[in-house]
Amino acid sequence: MTASSTPWTGARRRVHMQEVGPRDGLQMESAFVPTADKIALIDALSAAGLAKIEATAFVSPQAIPALRDAEIVLREIARAPGVVYTCLVPNLRGAERAIEARADELNLVMSCSETHNLANLRMTRAQSFAALSGVIGLARQAGVPVNVSLSCVFGCPMEGDIDPAVVLEWAGRFMAAGARGITLCDTTGMAFPSQVSRIVGLFRQRLPAAELTLHFHNTRGMGLANVLASLDAGADRFDASLGGLGGCPYAPGASGNVCTEEIVHALELMDFDTGCDLALLLQAAARLPGLIGHEIPSQIAKAGRRLDLHAPPPDFALWRDRALARDA
Template sequence: MNRNAAYARRYGFPQRVRIVEVGPRDGLQAEPEFVATSDKIAMIDRLAAAGIREFEATSFVSPRAVPQLRDAAEVVAGVDRGRPIRLTTLVPNPRGAVAAAEAGVDAMVVFLSASESHNRKNVNRARAESLEGFREVVAIAREAGIKVQGAIATSFGCPFEGEVDVGAITDIAKAYAQMGITHVTLGDTTGMATPPLVAERCKALRREVPESEIALHFHNTRGIGLVNVHAGLAEGITIFESSIGGLGGCPFAPGATGNIATEDLVYMLHECGVETGIDAIAVTEAAAWMEGVMGRKLPGQAAKAGPRLKTSALDAVATACG
């Protein structure tokens, strides 16, 4: 057994995990300048070529609310479906569900904030109103033969209310389960997650809603996004969401910075002995390409530094004097 595999076994990590790329939606939604539809499609195609198989491709949301995603149908239609990829899209309401079904997505994601105040800021609805609306979304998706997944924003804290009780998380997951939604993503909307919170919430969901499949979505606002992934691995979580280059941030939450970077996540997982099926070099090249698209440096680190054992010639740097 090699060193990395031994480390994974020591901490009880799963042998393999799934990475869901959310850059096309969560990564771009708050960008002030419109990213060309062709670049959004190319982002997905490049990452699919690197081995990523699951994408949160866009959101069928009002163009007035999120102008960046006004090309949702065009993005879904333009992606190369010759590879075995899965495209999911956020749908805030029945109208979005109808549009997503017509576009031929593989899964729809409904989303609710654990805190009342953030839900009102995010979708301008009370939590109870959102949940009631999801019943129609589920009916539309079911008729179209499309699976529905559930996300819970502000799962680890709210920028307006502060601490979020774990009971709010399990209550929403139970409401999802009653609708037939058994895939639940815990969203760290403003980077308020910590390893103890991750462990607490994962354990509570497993105890209270054992039928639910748990995914984790972390932001790197306070610099411990990958530490929280480590905590999730220790809890046996096998689905993590990330964004190429570390793009992202919620436009309806003060101080929200980017998601954990996909290339950094892949690097850490591989070095911890966890398989992903993703080519680490190809994904760092995709991150470098994405910097060119955005016209600026992105927060991800692995694409800048390269592999751990990357070496340089001795004459590449000056020799110290004295």
């Protein structure tokens, strides 16, 4: 933090925005987005200044057909200097494919909730950890850094609250196994600012060398507030999804990932340096409904930026002249 930043004013403090839409967002869509459109989307995001882009996932094409073109996408995007192209990888087979395709980083997933991990991955957490440790070993041999996304850090939709000590324990084990970074994921939008402030503080104290990312959902309207609480506790990397793509499987119609252009719009107004070009983000977001066949949650896409002004009503001059005549 710079000396002069406050919870409400960034004083040009650098914030790293990481885009998850091409993977986390498109994976949820029923329509297959053509490969060329995915590549154009990622290229637009690269040009807009994102620090990291989760480009795709190396998973079974039968399990997730939406991302069956992972190799082609990773081969044909225009890699911008300084942008990290990360890929979700569930197992050794996926890691081999991602490394072969020259992913800049592998992103692994495990849940802090035993119930959620079993329900989602059909493994105990201990089984997941053992398997993912093998993936980290492979990646290290290949010289490819690994990030681990921990789900349900701020609560599990089936178990309820998760003890922060459990979160720190798993994060510490993954760091000891060789991960570069950890993402604390608010998988179903249960995080609230007091809790976020406390957990981010504990994490930075315990694991100061880890590259820490926060991944929030706006399911209960607290996404931006949670970002601000994280920044105040010293975090500076955030996942977000262009247009707010990606819903919540537990609440049809509810918001999922925080929206990239909403967070960038707010943080830039607050004098944080997101590195992003908001106009380019909005151009890219405007093309999303055409790709996915429905409207996007983004509030900025609907309402525009705060200083996108409107013309007065057509009769304005008449009303003004009448009003002024009353004083004459």
